Amino acid sequence: xxxxxxxxxxxxxxYGKSVIIEDNDIVIERGKITSIVGPNGSGKSTLxxxxxxxxxxxxxxIIYDGHEIxxxxxxxxxxxxxxxxxxxxxxxPNLTIVENLEIGGYMRKSREEVKRDIEEVMDIFPVLRERxxxxxxxxxxxxxxxxxxxxxxxxxPNILLLDEPAAALAPIVVSRIFAKIREIVSKGITVVLVExxxxxxxxxxxxxxxxxxxxxxxxxxxxxxxxxxxFVEAFLGRR
Amino acid sequence: xxxxxxxxxxxxxxxxxLYTLMALGLTIxxxxxxxxxxxxxELVTVGGYVTAVLVNFMALPPHIALLAxxxxxxxxxxxxxxxxxxxxxxxxxxxxxxxxxxxGVGLIVRYILFSLADATGNITIQTNVSVNPIMRFGRAYITxxxxxxxxxxxxxxxxxxxxxxxxxxxKALRAISDNEDLARVSGIRIYRLRRVAWLIAGGVAGLAGxxxxxxxxxxxxxxxxxxxxxxxxxxxxxxxxxxxxxxGGYIVGFAENIGIAxxxxxxxxxxxxxxxxxxxxxxxxFLIRPRGFAGIDVRNIVSRLVVSRPRS
Amino acid sequence: MAxxxxxxxxxxxxxxxxxxxxxxxxxxxQPQTVTVTTTVFQAGEAPTATITTTVFTGAAVExxxxxxGLAIAVSGGYAVDGPRRRNAAILAIEEMxxxxxxxxxxxxxxxxxxxxxxxxxxxxAAVPKLAAAGVQIIVGPLATSETKxxxxxxxxxxxxxxxxxxxxxxxxxxxxxVFRMPPPDVYQAPAIARIAWEVGVRNLVILARNDDYGKGxxxxxxxxxxxxxxxxxxxxxDYTQPDLSADVERASAAVANYGANEQTGVLVIGFDETVKIxxxxxxxxxxxxxxxxxxxxxxxxxxxxxxxxxxxxxxQRKVRILGTAPAVGPEDNPLVKSFVERYKERFGEEPSLYxxxxxxxxxxxxxxxxxxxxxxxxxxxxxxxxxxxxxxxVTGWKLLDEYGDSAAPLYDIWTVVKQPDGTWAFKxxxxxDGATGSIKFYEEVG
Numbered sequence: 001x002x003x004x005x006x007x008x009x010x011x012x013x014x015y016g017k018s019v020i021i022e023d024n025d026i027v028i029e030r031g032k033i034t035s036i037v038g039p040n041g042s043g044k045s046t047l048x049x050x051x052x053x054x055x056x057x058x059x060x061x062i063i064y065d066g067h068e069i070x071x072x073x074x075x076x077x078x079x080x081x082x083x084x085x086x087x088x089x090x091x092x093p094n095l096t097i098v099e100n101l102e103i104g105g106y107m108r109k110s111r112e113e114v115k116r117d118i119e120e121v122m123d124i125f126p127v128l129r130e131r132x133x134x135x136x137x138x139x140x141x142x143x144x145x146x147x148x149x150x151x152x153x154x155x156x157p158n159i160l161l162l163d164e165p166a167a168a169l170a171p172i173v174v175s176r177i178f179a180k181i182r183e184i185v186s187k188g189i190t191v192v193l194v195e196x197x198x199x200x201x202x203x204x205x206x207x208x209x210x211x212x213x214x215x216x217x218x219x220x221x222x223x224x225x226x227x228x229x230x231f232v233e234a235f236l237g238r239r
Numbered sequence: 240x241x242x243x244x245x246x247x248x249x250x251x252x253x254x255x256x257l258y259t260l261m262a263l264g265l266t267i268x269x270x271x272x273x274x275x276x277x278x279x280x281e282l283v284t285v286g287g288y289v290t291a292v293l294v295n296f297m298a299l300p301p302h303i304a305l306l307a308x309x310x311x312x313x314x315x316x317x318x319x320x321x322x323x324x325x326x327x328x329x330x331x332x333x334x335x336x337x338x339x340x341x342x343g344v345g346l347i348v349r350y351i352l353f354s355l356a357d358a359t360g361n362i363t364i365q366t367n368v369s370v371n372p373i374m375r376f377g378r379a380y381i382t383x384x385x386x387x388x389x390x391x392x393x394x395x396x397x398x399x400x401x402x403x404x405x406x407x408x409x410k411a412l413r414a415i416s417d418n419e420d421l422a423r424v425s426g427i428r429i430y431r432l433r434r435v436a437w438l439i440a441g442g443v444a445g446l447a448g449x450x451x452x453x454x455x456x457x458x459x460x461x462x463x464x465x466x467x468x469x470x471x472x473x474x475x476x477x478x479x480x481x482x483x484x485x486x487g488g489y490i491v492g493f494a495e496n497i498g499i500a501x502x503x504x505x506x507x508x509x510x511x512x513x514x515x516x517x518x519x520x521x522x523x524x525f526l527i528r529p530r531g532f533a534g535i536d537v538r539n540i541v542s543r544l545v546v547s548r549p550r551s
Numbered sequence: 552m553a554x555x556x557x558x559x560x561x562x563x564x565x566x567x568x569x570x571x572x573x574x575x576x577x578x579x580x581q582p583q584t585v586t587v588t589t590t591v592f593q594a595g596e597a598p599t600a601t602i603t604t605t606v607f608t609g610a611a612v613e614x615x616x617x618x619x620g621l622a623i624a625v626s627g628g629y630a631v632d633g634p635r636r637r638n639a640a641i642l643a644i645e646e647m648x649x650x651x652x653x654x655x656x657x658x659x660x661x662x663x664x665x666x667x668x669x670x671x672x673x674x675x676a677a678v679p680k681l682a683a684a685g686v687q688i689i690v691g692p693l694a695t696s697e698t699k700x701x702x703x704x705x706x707x708x709x710x711x712x713x714x715x716x717x718x719x720x721x722x723x724x725x726x727x728x729v730f731r732m733p734p735p736d737v738y739q740a741p742a743i744a745r746i747a748w749e750v751g752v753r754n755l756v757i758l759a760r761n762d763d764y765g766k767g768x769x770x771x772x773x774x775x776x777x778x779x780x781x782x783x784x785x786x787x788x789d790y791t792q793p794d795l796s797a798d799v800e801r802a803s804a805a806v807a808n809y810g811a812n813e814q815t816g817v818l819v820i821g822f823d824e825t826v827k828i829x830x831x832x833x834x835x836x837x838x839x840x841x842x843x844x845x846x847x848x849x850x851x852x853x854x855x856x857x858x859x860x861x862x863x864x865x866x867q868r869k870v871r872i873l874g875t876a877p878a879v880g881p882e883d884n885p886l887v888k889s890f891v892e893r894y895k896e897r898f899g900e901e902p903s904l905y906x907x908x909x910x911x912x913x914x915x916x917x918x919x920x921x922x923x924x925x926x927x928x929x930x931x932x933x934x935x936x937x938x939x940x941x942x943x944x945v946t947g948w949k950l951l952d953e954y955g956d957s958a959a960p961l962y963d964i965w966t967v968v969k970q971p972d973g974t975w976a977f978k979x980x981x982x983x984d985g986a987t988g989s990i991k992f993y994e995e996v997g
Contacts, residue, residue, distance in 0.1 A: 016331070054420055074423040084424040092417040095410065102407065103414045107426035111407075155426060246803060246835070250796045363823065363853075365830070365860065372834060378807060380834050451793075456827050461793040496797045503786075503801050510798040511761040511787040 004063075005030040005159055005190050006051060006082075011060035013050040019058060020046040021214040028159065029207060033181070033191045035222065037198040038211035039235070044194040045087060047211070048161050051192075052084045053077050065158075079107050083157025087164040087194075090148035093137030097128050100136050100147055104154025114154065121150045142173035149180060159190040166197065178204060198235050202226050210235070245377025247496040253385055253454070255492025256392035260447035261465065262472035262484045263399065264440030268316075270416035270479040271436040274324055274337045278345035279444055279469065280462035282312040284352060286445025287452035287461065291366040301368050305449045312445025316437040319344050325430060345463070352459040362459070366452040384454045391450060395443060396485060402439075403481060412436055416479055468495070471517040474524050491517060617920050619644060619662045619913060620681035622691030622701075622712070627669030629693055632905065636715055637664060638898050639906035640690045643913035646893070660917055667692045671700035682708050687928040688920060690912045693905070695719030702729055709928040711935060713916055715909035718877075720767055723954045728932055730939070730951060732908040732915075733877050734960025734985060736764070739846065740771025742875050742962045742983045743818060744779065747844055749990050750873065752816035754782045754809035755844075758802045758828065759820035761787040768820050768846060782809070790824045799831040803838050811840040817870075818844040825849045826859055833866035843867070845874035850965055855975040864975040867967040871997055878961035878982060879907045879946050890945045911944035918942065950986075960985035966996065 006028040014020040021043040028034050036044045049055045051062060053074035061070050069077055078084070092100050101121060105114035122129035125146050131139070136147060145165055152160055162181070166174040181204070185191050195201030202208050202222040210218035210225060218225060225231055265279045286308035293304035323344055327337055356362050372380035403409035414422040415429050423429055448462065455461070472491045476483025495516050502508040621640055625633040644660050651658050663684055665677035674697035681689055682704075689705075689712040692698050698717040705712050705728045714722070714731045723735055747755055755776055759769035766787065773783045784805040788798035802817060809815040817838060819825050825845070832838040855864050879887055890910060894902045902910075919938045923930045939949040952958035964981035981992035 052424055054424070073428075074420070075426050075428050078424045078426040082424075086421065086424075089418055089421060092414050092421065094417045095413055099410050099413075102410060103422070103425050103427070106407065106411060106414075151425070243804065243807070246800045247797065250800060254794065254796070363826075367860065369860075369862065370834065372836075375836060378803065378835075378837060380836060382834055454830075455794055456830060457793065460791075464791055464793045496800070499797050500800065500804070504804070509761070509787045510801045511789040513797050514789060514792060 003030045004028060005065055006192075007061075007063040008047075008051065009061045009063070011047070011050055011062065012058040013046060013055040013060075014058065015056060019214070020055070021050065021211075023060070024211075024214075024216050026209055026216060026219075028190060028192055030190055031185070031188055032206040033185055033193060033204060035193045035195055035201040035205035035208045036211060037195050037201050037208060037235070040196060042211040043214040044196075044211050045163050046214075048084070048163050048192065048194050049086075051161060052082060078155065078157075081156075081158035083152040083155055083160040083189075085148045085152045085160070085162050085165065087167060090163075091136045091139070091144055091151065093135060095136055096133050097136050097139070097147060098132045100151050101154050104151035107155065117154060121154070125150065142169050142176075145169060145173070145177060146180075149177075149184075153184070153189075157189065159192065160184060161192045161194075163194045164196060165193070166195070166200070174200075199226070243378045244497055244500060246379035247500045249376065249379050249381060249385060251489070251493040251496040253388050253492075254496065255489035256388045257447050257451050257488075258465075258468050258472045258491050259485050259488030260392055260395060260443050260450075261469045262476070262488050263395075263481070264316075264442075264444040265469055265473045266476065266479060266481065266484040267412075267436050268440045269473070271412055271433050272320070272324065272328070273334055274328075274341060275334070275470075276319075276324075276440075277338065277341040277466065278319055278348060279341075279440070280466040281345050281348040281352070282316050282441045282444035282462070283448035283451075283465065283469075284457070284459060284462035285315055285348070286312045286448030287366075287455075287457045288352065288356070288364065288448075288459075289445065290449030291364040291452045291457065292361075295364070295367045301366070301453070304366070305446055308445040308449035309442040310445075312448070313438040313442035315348070316441025316444070317434055320433065320437045325433075329430075349459055349463060356459055363456050364452070364458075365456045366449070368453045370454060387453070388450050391446075395446070399439070399443075399481070408432070408435060467514060467517045467521075471520045474521055491520060494520060614657045614659060616659050616661055617917075617926055618684070618686050619660055619916050619920075620678075620684070620686035620689035620691070621662050621664040622667050622674065622678050622681060622689050622697075623664065623909075624667040624669040624673065624691075624693050624697065625664075626666055627673065629669045632903050633666075633669070633693065635898075635900070635903045635906045636693065636909035639894065639902055639909040640715075640913035642894055642897055643910045644917065645897075647914070647917050658921070660920070667697050669694065669697070671696045673697070674700045675704070678704060678710075678712075682710055686710065687926055688916050688931050689713070690715065690909065690916055693717065695722045698722040698729060698731075702727060705729060709932070711916075711919075711928050711931040713912040713935075715912040716905040719764070721763075723956060725954055727955065728928065730915075730935055730955040732912045732946065732949065732957055733905070734962070735954070735956045736768060737771060738960040738985045739875055739962065740768050741775040741988065742960075742985060743768075743844055743846065744772045744775035744781075745988060746873055746875065746964055746981075746983060746990060747816050747818065748776065748779045748781060750816075750842065750996060751813055752781070752842065753814040755784075755816050755818055756802050756805040756809070757783060757785045757818045757820065758798060759785065759787055759818075760790040760822065760824070762790070765790075765820045772818065772820075784808075788821075788828075790821065795824070795827050796831050799828055799835065799838070802832070803835045806841055807837050811837045813842075815841045816844055817841055819849070820846050822848045823851070823853055826854055826863055829854070829863050829866050830860070833862055833869075839866065839869055841870065843870040843872045845872055847874065847876040847962075850874055850876045850977050855967065855977070864967060864969070868969060872967055873980075873996065874965050875962040875983065876965055877904070877908075877946075878963040878979075879904065884945065884947065886943075886945045907945045911942075911946050911949060914944055915939050915942055915949060958986070964990070964992070964996075 004027045008026045011024045012019060012022045038044050046055055053072060061068060101118045108114055127143055128147060139147060165177050181191055193201055202225055205222045208222050208225045209216050218231060261283055268274060268276050289308040289311045290304045293299040293307055294301055323340055324337060327340055370382050370384045372382050373386060374381050403413055411427045411432055468491050472487035473484050475487030475490055495513055498516050499510050499513045503510055621637055623633055623637045644662055648659050665680050667674040667677045674692045678701045687710055692714060693716045695717040698714050699722045710728060712729050716733055717731050718733050718735050720736055757769045757772060759765035769785055773785055776783050786801050788795055806815055819828055852858050891902060915938060919931050919935045922934050922938050936951045939951050942949045947961050948959045950959045962983040963979045964983060965977045966980050968976055968978045970976055980994050980996055983990050
């Protein structure tokens, strides 16, 4: 696949001495939405963190845009365009909303542009403008998720890794978040979506991976996976 | 007997200011690096000695000597981190190991100081700046020392507030303190930026030591002997809160001086038991209000110290 | 006064000579007469007395050598003062040998030194080495902690030790093999209390370090002062704290409570940290209006310029401080002057306070050996109090109490003065005699 923005080859990773994911190969295509689904504890989030550089890598290689980044520190990976929104702890609770966004744009040269972009974000999310000087920790779950994504987008990433952005949110908020994801992709940003809610994620994505017990067990376009009987039986249940 | 609290009040203000300055550095490094730095005590002591030696033997003006004390302790703090803490942290050491390492670093610095002080015959020393009464206040005098320390503390608090809230670097430091992983994926080079934290923490501690050496006869143990108060101040503020630490510093200062005055007057408790007040504060915070004044769960932070941390 | 001290000096010399002759007589040598001339000087004057004595010595008798063990720390905390004390003991031995040689006696003293390193462990290591060398009488150790550490060993091996500087209560034991030349701490408490009372203080605020020494001395002062009819407020401070302002503040409140006048006084019982207390107190309007008192540990160069700030000395003068310190005898003791001269001539420096006691300790040790006529610790233990009782040395009378400690303590009363050349000094302004409880001021102390 020549149009890959990220390739992970034979990735085995975990924390401390424990291995969580073992020998995984995935390819993320440029400009597309890729979903990684699987049950709780299947290693989806760990895979995402491994791409960002927040886990301990025991084996394998990670290639970004044709360059090996296997040994690169997380802060350097983000500097070359990898954006990441964790599932929890995805904002700076003791910083104000504006400060969260400023930190999002931390590595950009022009502070003027950052200011302009913050204004823009505020236009899109009026809630954030109202509470611009409040601590981010005071926001509700949906607002936090908005802020978390806005913070990541402030860095103008080439690829954005989202870890369960819709978990534990009200349905109306979920649809807003997913609309926002489509909008992000339309701007040419590659998106990787980790989701426990498999159906929703696979419907949205161009390509999908299914993980169980730390391994990728199935891959294909969203439609292919959704039409696979074994998958439906194992993950979605008979309806 | 009527209690005249003017003297303990003035003592409390001066000591509270010093405790605040010393505790701020501890809070800053703990926030950014999660190391409960016991060697912070030595940064205070070194600042005191640098000031005293420069003023007494090189005849430098006090403000230049205090600047030198700031610089010396800042550099010492940075070297502690670069040589010991950062390599250990990168190797994935538990916070508990870092705590023990900081005690070790402190011991090394203290005994180097001891041998230098002993070799030059200056085990005890005091910065030769005359402290004189300015005006009488009740049973006490307001002295030139009060006139130096209290405004200096206010100036530093304001300067640090500006740094942390109005500069991108300061905000990035707060971001690291809030959420280290998220700071990293935001592109903040944490291992470079933490140098700033060490420089500030060391510098302010050195300055506090320098100021104190004007009013106090110091020896190589004096920082260590004060560490209990420094920790008490910081813990009162929740260990990671800037304003909490400032309030904590003054509470410890007031509790020790006014508290012992009242206990002595009402219950005849001897002033020798003054250090118990700091201990009592620490224990009370742990038992009654583990979140300190800043909504941060100190007990939780401390329990996390002994749990292993993922390598990064 | 002068004539009295001259007489006592003569008595001392005579005692020495009688002892020497007594030994020689017991040796049973063929009697032969030798004339020994001893001259007693008072500084700056012509000789005040010349004694010519005839003694008997044995001719051509084999030389007999007795060993004095010196268990004196010359490293650690006593690295500076230890050698000075050892020097004083060596001077005593050299002088005695000179006298014995001139008198034709076959007896000579030699010394062996072991360093006790200023620690209890060091003393426990050093003293058995002396015992292994056959030593039956020792000068040392210096500190109470060292002395206490070797007490059992000395008692079980029946070896006599004479400490030149231990004063602590911890080594104050009845019927043991350890004797101590300086007055023990228990005598200092009444001294301070009586001095304060004598100068008109009726209310005493005591600020003492919170340890055995501070509490012990504070309790002693309190007891005597209340017996005299005074009132006492006792405060203890934690000497490990860098800042003692809260403790000083309490003292200030206590003084204000009594009223800051001539009837109120402050006594600090501390070591070097007392300078921190002075430094805080000098900025206290109440504390600088009353008279202050101090113990022997604060009569040190640390408390005066150039080692301390000018303000510290100025404060001590302002509060007309009066302190106690073990005296080397009445100021006009003629022995002192000649001792200082010989010491300076031999070692090129002034003897320190406890060098005087080390000199007397060595003298008492040798006289005991001479009086015993045999080299046996048990005999020494029995004879030593009697010898000491008849001895008058550079530190005055050496009468011992039932604990084997100096029972006739003399304390100098000192204050701080600015000299005409602008330098500060401790000045002895009086003498307290513990035997009678009497106080004599040499000058008006205001």
